[in-house]
Each structure stands twice: as structure tokens, then as C-alpha cells.
Amino acid sequence: MTLEQWLPVFALMISLAASLVIFALPETGYVRRTSVNLGAAVLKLVVVIVMVWGVFHGVNYGVSFTMLPGVTFVLRADALSMMFAGLSAVLWLLTTIYAVGYLEDSPNRRRFFGFFSLCVASTMGIALAGNLFTFFLFYEMLTLSTYPLVVHRGTEKALRAGRTYLIYTLTGGAVLLFAIAWLHSLAGDLSFRDGGHFVDADPDIHRSLILIFILLVAGLGVKAALFPLHGWLPQAMVAPAPVSALLHAVAVVKAGAFGIVRVVYDVYGVEASSALGLLAPLSWLAAFTILYASTRALWQVDLKRRLAFSTISQVSYIILGIALAGPLAAVGGLVHLLHQGIMKITLFFCAGNYAETLGIHRIDEMDGAGQRMPGTSVAFTIGAFGMIGAPPLAGFITKWVMGSGALAVNMDWVILVLVGSSLLNAAYFLPIVHRLWFREVKGAWPEERHWGRLETSPWLFWPPLLTAVVTVVIGVLASLPFSPLSWAELIVLREYAP
Template identity: 85%
Template sequence: MTLNTWIPVLALMTSLIASLVIFALPEKGYRLRTAVNLGAALLKLGLVVVMVWGVFRGVGYGVSFTMVPGVTFVLKADAFSMMFAGLSAVLWLLTTIYAVGYLEDSPNRSRFFGFFSLCVASTMGIALAGNLFTFFLFYEMLTLSTYPLVVHRGTEKALKAGRTYVIYTLTGGAVLLLAIAWLHGVVGDLPFREGGHFTGSDPDIHRSLTLIFILLVAGLGVKAAIFPLHGWLPQAMVAPAPVSALLHAVAVVKAGAFGIVRVVHDVYGVDASSALGLLEPLAWLAAFTIIYASVRALWQVDLKRRLAFSTVSQVSYIILGVSIFGPVAAVGGLVHLLHQGIMKITLFFCAGNYAETLGIHRIDEMDGAGRRMPGTSVAFTIGAFGMIGAPPLAGFITKWTMGSGALAVNMDWVVVVLVASSLLNAAYFLPVLYRLWFRKPAAHWPHERQWGRLETSAWLFWPPLLTAVMTVMVGVLASLPFSPLSWAELIVLREYSP
């Protein structure tokens, strides 16, 4: 037992223990709770940074033990897990800061922050899971810990959304469990391994492997919101803004997408998946989801719902990226895991700011909000342009890499999808920006609150600006080491030449 075994466990424990402490704290212990929260988030970030550095130099972090006869519980840090862990650690910190401001003076904060930390702990577990069994453990824990957040407001509408959420995710979980158990029955306990396990596997099991793959994708596709399993996501928008941000940018949808990448890369292996003919249909499905959700987003009048459909569309970029059989496109897909997270959380933070400061929920109420809240609106604009894919922002890097990757393997139709999607993105974001900046404000905001010098509470003001700056930075500095793009290249390098 060296320190290296313990670091992943510690990274997991920081938020788990924080959650338990927060539950135990009294509702009124405001300062202490904030301190525990931020302290744990910083500590976790530190641990993740240590692991990122270690993984880069090839240090192995991991711990495993036999949990149920025949199955092991494995925590292991590899390049891909560090990408997700890094994303969740950074955004946990920012979202916590944001949530402290957002929920000021609202009831049930102990409960909220407790489950919030639990949710982050699950995300960490998903990132560090070393086999499908362990992955499933945390995947279900994530479902359970996000439910109280979705229904946090306690209104009938929130409870209805929570119900939809649970029905979708638990059913998806059951399908996933079936797939994992079946796979275990066929081939035994498989650790995640770069290059996968099934290259040159016995042809007798190919039929089962194909069916299991379909079940795996169906189970994971619920959280990744692949069409037609995306129905829960727009409904879940009734949750408070920090939760929407977390659901969309970090935890839930990414857990699904992350799982699909794991299955393709580290269980089946790209070669085997491609040889079984599984990647092409997946690519078509992802492409359809991208276009379909973008079209749906056009008609949404509620800002958060429009963002939600945008998420459905954007997450499928990741899946499209890994299902194109070629390293460059895979880099594009993986890097979008981070890019989309940063951009989307910016947008949700901003949406939350509009709602909290001015009472704006609908897009037609946003006229002229840019002059009232310039900081937030600049951040929103950067996020939106990033999504559209304007150079040199994060989204551009994704689309460029993915497009060139697709061309390299002669899948020209992907470029058509990317262009169409960008046009649609522009079609649903530009009108919002136009209203923000160029329309005259209405006489009254629906529900305005004043906060001293800044346009809104400082807790709410800085996180979106920070993530907006990050959106620019990851685009501009994409070629530096440790940028998301370089890290994604490292992952793909290890995958394609194990």
C-alpha cells in the first residue's frame, strides 16, 4: 500500500466525506458549510493535478479488491479518466462557488450541498472506475444522488421531472446491468485497457458481443441523451441553475458519453468495434441526434430548455467522434468532452444569473439584458459563439479536428453534419444574442434584485466569466502541453498504438 494506491481513493473520498459532513451540519451553519465545501473542492483539485502529472509521466495509480465472488472493484487512473476527473474537479469548484450565491437564503441548503457533493463523488468514481462493474456502481450512485437535486424545489413540476428522470435513468441502468452481467458471463471480469480486449476474438461470441454492445449503448445512451432516449433532459430543467449546469456540463450526460467511449475504446477496442460493424450505426445515430436536437432547440422559448436541447445535440459530438474509425476524429470527440463542459456550464451559469437577477426565464424577456448585465452577457456571448464553432474558441477546435479526422477516413458526410449543425447552432443562438445586445429593454424586468456594485452577486458574477475565459483559452492555447487538445491526443495515441 503506497501513496499511489491511495490517491484515487482520497480523490473519491474528499467529496464523499464532505457530503457526509454537510449532511450532519445544521441548516444554519452557513459559513462552516461553505468552508467545508470549498476546502474539499480545492483539495480534490489538488489531488487531481497530482494524478494528472503522474499519469503524464506514466505512474500507475490504482487499487482493487474482490467485492463479489468473481468480480473486482477497481479504481485506476489513466489518461482518459484524468480528463473526466479534471473536468469534474474544476467545475465542481466553480459550481460550488456559484451555488453558494445562487441558493443564498433559500431553504434546504444542507440537503442540497450534501447531495451535490455526493454527486461529484459519483462522478469521480465514474472517472476512476477500472472496469465496467465499478463503473456501474458509481453510475447508479450518480442517478440516486442527482434525484434530490432535480426535485430540489419540491414543486409538483419538479417532482414530475424527477419522476421522468428516474424512470429513464433507472431503466437505462437496468439495461446496462444486464449488458454488463452478460458480458461478464461470456468473457469474465475485464479491466479497462487501452486497445480493448476483443481484437481477434473468437468468432463464436461475435453475435453475443454485438447484442451486448447494443445493450451497453442503449443503457449508457439514456444518460448521454442519445435520440430517442433524451426525453428526460429538457424536463429536468426545472432544477436550480447550478444543478442544470452540473447535470449538463459535468456529471450526468458526460457520464453516459464517457461510458460509451470507455466501451468502444477500452472494452471492445476500436479495431474490434469496427470489425464487428458497430461503429458505423453508432455514428449515424449520433449524427441524427445532433441534427434532430438542434432543430428541436430552434422552437424552444424557454432559455434553459433551448440550452438543454443544445446539450443533447452537443453530447452526441463526443459519440460521433469516437465512432469514426480514425485517430484524429477521436481526438475531436474526446476533446469535446471538456470543451462542451466548459462552454455549456458558462451558458447555464449565465441563464441562472438572468433568472436570479432579473427574473428572466424566457427568451423573449431577454431584450436589452446586455446593457443591464454586461459581464454576464459577454460570458454568454462567448459561450454561444463557442458552441457555434467560431474560431478561435473551444468549439471550433472540436469541429475542426473532427471534420479533418472524418475526411482522413473518407467519411465526408460527417462534415456535412458538422456544417449543418453549426448553422443550426447559429440559428438558435444568434437571435438570443441579438435580443441581448440590440433590442431595447422592456420597461420592467420580470423580477429584479439589486446587489450593490456588481451587476449581480459576486458569487454569481465570477464563475461564468472564469469559464468564458477558459473557453477562449482552451481554444487559443490548444497546442500547448496539458491543453485539453494535447491531452486528448495523448489518450488517443495510447488507444491507437497500445
């Protein structure tokens, strides 16, 4: 066993260790805590970059040991896991920077950052898990470590949201566990494998396989906020902005979507899933979720709630992409895992900035905020246009690739869904952009704070701008190697030609 194989464990341990150190530090150890946080985030980014490079060149990273009779604990890195791990590593760094600024002077920061790191460690584990059992381990750990973040403010509303969150996710977890245990007793310990395990499954177990698939998707769909299991997400908006960013862009919803990708690709296999007739209904469900949530978003007056419904809709793009069972559409879906993450985190950072700097929470309070906070508003505008799918931004790449993919497998109705969704996106984002730039300020801001020359605290100012720039760059330079698009193509290539 070489040192190289242990890299996934290091990646996981860095965040875990950061979490433990933060819990051990006193509440007042502000500087030490911040340096531990940022140091760990940078170190992890380096490890992940090394692994991305290695995976591209075909190196096998991974460790495994027997945890229970018949069950192994597997951590390993393949192309798909590096996509999620990379997203998590990049955004953890940015979100940490942002959170340090956002929570300045607020109580319980030790608790917050401790669980925050734990949450990122779980995300890393989910990305690097090598079989469903290991995946489930970290999936539940994620649930537990996000709960304290959701209820962080300790208000009645936050506690209620936390309860809803738990009811949904723990029930989902129980369903998922049942499905995994059933699959295990049916087929044994299945490690993730390109092409899946059930290409030529015994016809006798087809019915069980179909049922298990439904249960798996139901369990994972809770976190992925698939209709009708999305109810927790808009409520969880009471959490502080960095948490919402984390929930939406990196950790929770992505964990669900990522799990569904794993099940379809590496457990069942695309071929087997579509032969069992499972993918078509999944694609209808995803398409419906896209349209339904976008429509609901139109009526939301609270900025973060509108963004929440937008998330529900956007995450289903990923599921739609893989459910279409064509390579090109799959590339579109997978690349959205990254694109949506970057764009959505920009929007949430901006929403947090408006709330922290000007006290703005509702959309009708945003009139003229572009003049007071031009930097944040530019970032917001880029994020919003990206979501709508305006070229040459990241969102456009997704929709273009997915549309061509749908045509390639003769699913023309998907084009209608994409167009409809883009129109709806425009309908709920453009009015905000209009208010930002073209309306006069109504009077005093609800709760204004000042930070010298910059429009807001530098910790809050730079992260959204940076992610906005990334949104532009990954759209324009989509065809370069190591861009999200090329990486998604690599994953799909390995899946379809294992």
C-alpha cells in the first residue's frame, strides 16, 4: 500500500481534523480558528487537485477494509467522485472566507465552524465513497452535521425549520437504508463500477430490482429535493446565508443528486436501468420538478425563498440529464452539478450581502440596490443570467449540451421543458435585476451598516465576485481540458465504454 492510495483518506481527514480542532479551541480564539479553517481548506484543495491530476492519468486511489461481516468500507477516487470533491473543495474555501465575515461578532461561532467543517468532511466522504454502504455512512453524517447549522440562530422559526428538515431527511435516510440493505441481501456487497452490475441480471429478480430502485430514488430524492419531497428546502432558508449556500450549492442537495447519479451509473448501470424501464419515469419526474418549482418561484417575495425554489428546479436538471440515457445529455446533466453549484453560491452570497449590509430580505426592498452595492449587484446579475442560460455563461453550456443530447436520443419534448424553464427563470430573475439597476431607491435601507471604502466587508465582498468571474470563465472556456465540461465528458466516456 503506497502513500498515494491514502490520498482520499487524507482529503477526508483534513476536514475532520479541522472540525475537531475547532471544537477544542475556545470560543474566543478567533484568529486561531480562522487560520485553522482557512489552512485546512487550502490544504484540502491542494490534495484534491493532486488527485484530479492523478485520476485523469488513470491512477487508482483508494483504501478499503472489512467493517462488518460481508460489508467493506471503501474510499476511492474516480472521475465522478473528483467532480464532486473538486466542487466541494473549491466552494468550501470560498464559503469559509465568506462565513468568517458573515458571522463576525455573532455568538456560538465555535459550534458553527465545527459543524461546518464536519459537514464538509461528510461531503468529501460522499464524494469518495466506493460503495453504497460507505456512501450511506457519510450521507447520514451529513444530515446530522447540517442540523445544528440550520437551527444555528435558535429562534422558534429556525427550530421549526430544523424539525422539518430532520423529518424529511431522516425518513429519507431510513428508506434509503432499507433499499441498500435489501440490495445487499439480494446481490451482496456492490462496489461502484463503471457500467454497473445488473447488465445481465437474472430475470427473476427484475421486480425486486425495480422496487429497490424506486426506494433508492425516493430516499435520495429527499435531499435532491425532487417533487414531492422538496418541502424542507424552502423552510431551511432561515439558516444563515453561508449555510444556505452550503446546503444549496455544495452539500445537501448535491449529495442527493450525486447519489442518484451513482445509483444509475455505477450500481445499476445506464443500460440496465433503461432496460428495466426505470429512466423514462425518472426523466418525467425531473422535468415536472423543473417546471413546477420554477412556477412556484414566481410567487415568492422573499429573496432567499425564491432562490430556494430555483434550486429545486435546477438540481433536477442533473437528474434529467442522466435519466435521458444518452451520452450527450448525460454530459449536460453532470456538468450542471458544477455549474449550478458555482452560480447558485454566487446568488446566495449576494443575497447574504444584501441582508447583512442593507438589511434587505424581501424582493420589493431591493429597488436601487445596484447603486449602493455595485460589486455585489454585478455578481448577482451574472449569476441570474447564468441561471437563465444566457450565452456565454455556464448555464448556457448546460442547456445547450442537454438540448442537443435530448435531440440525439429523440426526446424532443425535453426541448420544450428547457425552453419553458428558461422562460420561467427569466420571469423570476429579470424583475430582480430590473429592480437592482433601473429603479430609484425608495428611502432609507431597513438596516444599513458601513465598512469604509468598500460597499461591504471585504470578507463578504470578494467571494461572490470571484464565483461570478468563474461563472463567466467556465462558460467561455468550456472546451479547454479540465474545464467542467471536459471533465463531464471524461466521466461519460468511461461510463459508456467501461
